Amino acid sequence: MPEIFSEYNFLVSIYSLLGLIALSFLVFFAAQQFPTFKEAYKANQIANKKMKEKSFYSPTVRNGILGSGIGYLVNYSLILPLTISVEFVSIWNVIFSVFIILMVYDFFYYLMHRFLFHGDIHFFKTVHAVHHQMKNPNRGDSSYLHWLEGTMGVLLFGFTVGGLSLIFGKFDLVSIVITMWLYQEINLHNHAIFETKTFPFKT
Structure with missing residues (x-):
């Protein structure tokens, strides 16, 4: 049996979830200190509020969140407990881990998105077309x-994460928390309203 499967640690998975929540709040609070990000947040809130007034919107978002929740349940209960270590190696290891996870994920997501x-x-007609109903997306539409x-x-x-851990060994907790936050934030920002004339964020 590979070493990675020799120890199931659900507690470290909980730590990663708590770390993700803490990092998300910390970054959000810091971002709100900058007018550019504060205005973008308000613009997305206003747009999302208008969408919620449409009868079809909220039920579809709830279904999307439910589907994502199923995935997260599997990840946090079965995969992450086998692939996270509390041992911190180095900052360079964190940078490498974050980079390799996101790049490999994005490569396979591209293949899934392009060919499936x-x-x-x-x-496309029965599943993915639902997401494409949003023509002018805001952050909340990432779950539509x-x-x-x-x-x-x-x-x-x-x-x-699980597959790469079979190659490189367990990933440290810090790397997973940062990677999860980036994965979440990139997905949200990909749908966000972000219009500003402020350097260096001019759009």
Whole structure:
């Protein structure tokens, strides 16, 4: 049996979740001190509030969150407890871990998005087309998707971490927390309203 499977540690998975929550609040608070980010946050809140007034919106978002939740449940209960170590190695190890996880995940997500989400016409019409109903997305629209797509995206991230840990060994807690936050934030920002004339964020 590979060494990685010799110790299941659910507690370290909980630590990673708490770390993610703490980091998210910390970054949000820091970002709100800058007018550019504060204005962008308000713009997304206003746009999302308008969307919630439409009867079809909230049920679809709830389904998307449910699907993602299924993926997170699997990741935090089965995958992360086997792939996280509390032992901190070095800052260079953190940088490498964050980079390799996100790059490998993004590569496989591209393949899934290109050849399944858009390549299979039946899958596109029945699943992925839900997400494309949003023509002018805001941050909240990142969860406007079919529940299956939400599950698949989150599970792919978990499988990426699990697969890479078989090659490189367990990832340290700090690396996982930072990677999870970036994964979450990139997905949100990819749908965000962000219009500003302020350097260096001019759009």
